[in-house]
Amino acid sequence: MLSPRALNRAALERQLLLRRADLPVSEAVERVLGLNAQDPNLPYLALWSRLEGFAIEHLTAAIEDRSLVRSTMMRATQHVMSVRDFRLVRPVLAPLLRRVQRNAFGRRTTGIDLDALVAEAGELLAGGRVLTRPELGRLLAERRQGADPLALGWSVQYLRPLVHPAPSGTWNVRGATPFACAGWTGIRPQATAEDVRQMVRRYLAAFGPASVSDARAWSGVGGLREVFDQLRPELRVHADESGRELFDLPDAPAPQEDLPAPVRLLPEFDAPLLAYADRTRVMPDEVRRQVCVGAGVAATVLVDGTVAATWTVSRKGAVATLTVHPLRHLPPAARDEIETESARLLAFIHPDAEERRIHLLRSA
Structure with a gap:
């Protein structure tokens, strides 16, 4: 049985919040499985609290050289992730993002062939072309009489893997979101069953020990109970004080409960506050x-x-x-x-x- 304090210290350890780490920016972002980037400054503030000697130019360089990508990810919000994690996780999130599109823009895209819309967006962005969401929406609406450009642009953002290239997402740079194709990342059109299992392993590495509900709250992905059952033989199984099953990787760090935790200032939407269905650990x-x-x-x-x-x-x-x-x-x-x-x-x-x-x- 794991106490609330033990779970707290585990979360802080995995999220680099017990001590500032001496890590390259890209490795740190991969260690914590992405950083919220709804506002461009949020990942910079998150890394300032996690890394020794962090400077603004460190993250900017990683975004500019495409070591890290910014895209619509968990919970249909903007995140900065490593290319490897983006390539793994984004296809797994596809059903969630289709549902978000349907709920937000379903009525405004009634009668539109969404597969054709996505394919045409890919043609417009071919060859490395970059368009802002409003620009892409207007071009798509030109061929669809009476269509809502805003709804078309947002629909493509949810339905097609895209990245938002620099300078978007860098320190203090705001404005219309640019779209670029993500094919250069090696992303596959559909997730395999092994991709889903690997995403769960990556989640546990960054946030475990955690329950099935916790992983669902972090990702927005359904059907994870079956995935955890498939992985059960390779996982360590704990319980919290209420008897909930908590899963973890067998070699994951387990810091002592009495470890001191320093004061940390976290930005809006920081992951430890959102990565669990049971948020009482923080x-x-x-x-x-x-x-x-x-x-x-x-x-x-x-x-x-x-x-x-x-x-x-x-x-x-x-x-x-x-x-x-x-x-x-x-x-x-x-x-x-x-x-x-x-x-x-x-x-x-x-x-x-x-x-x-x-x-x-x-x-x-």
Whole structure:
């Protein structure tokens, strides 16, 4: 039986949050199985909290040289992943993304041959051509009288494996999402049964020990109970305090429960907050209700491995401010560590600010 603290320390260890690692950027992104990139700065902030000596140009170079790719992935959201993981995971997610397209744009694409739409998009993007989603949507709508260009562009994003090449997804670069074909990655059109099993192994390496429901919450993929049963002979099986089965790789690290966990400031949508159906290993339910509001997931502060506060950054002229909003009582030592880590992060985000201020509000 694994205690909540043991599960917490395992998650922090696999997500490089017990200590900053000395790893190349691409290896680190592969170790944690991708980073959320809904906003281009999120993976940079995630790696700052995980890697020793991380600098903005390290991740930018990996995106520019295509060691890492940005695409629509888990939970139909943007992620930065290694080419190897993208090639493995994206075909497994295809049924989920088809369902997302149907739910979001099914009515607006009624009567349109979606297979033909996807094939035509591939022709328009052939030869390394890059088009933004609005540009592609308009070109596709020209041949379909009365079609909604917005719905067509989004439908292609869900239905065809695409990558969003640099400078999109690099530090502070926002705007219309560019589309490029992903054929150069070696991606296959359909996932095999072994691909699904391998995705589960990769998930457990990055987030285990975990339940079937946890893996489903992370990926959005159904039918995983059968996959876990197939893998059972090669996995280590645990239970949590409520008796739920938790699976893990046989050689996975199992850090001691009494290991100290340093203060870490995580960006919005960081994986440990979203990778489990049971999120209590990183935040109790009363905290989760304040962190996960609607479709949003706030930037958080971990104290002793669990969410203790949220944080925001603002800039007014030459003055940059990082404000920490506690969600529980913070002892003096924790407040000191939060202030130190916050000052370092603010210098990373706004190195040119003439003045940087840390506002750590009173404990809840």
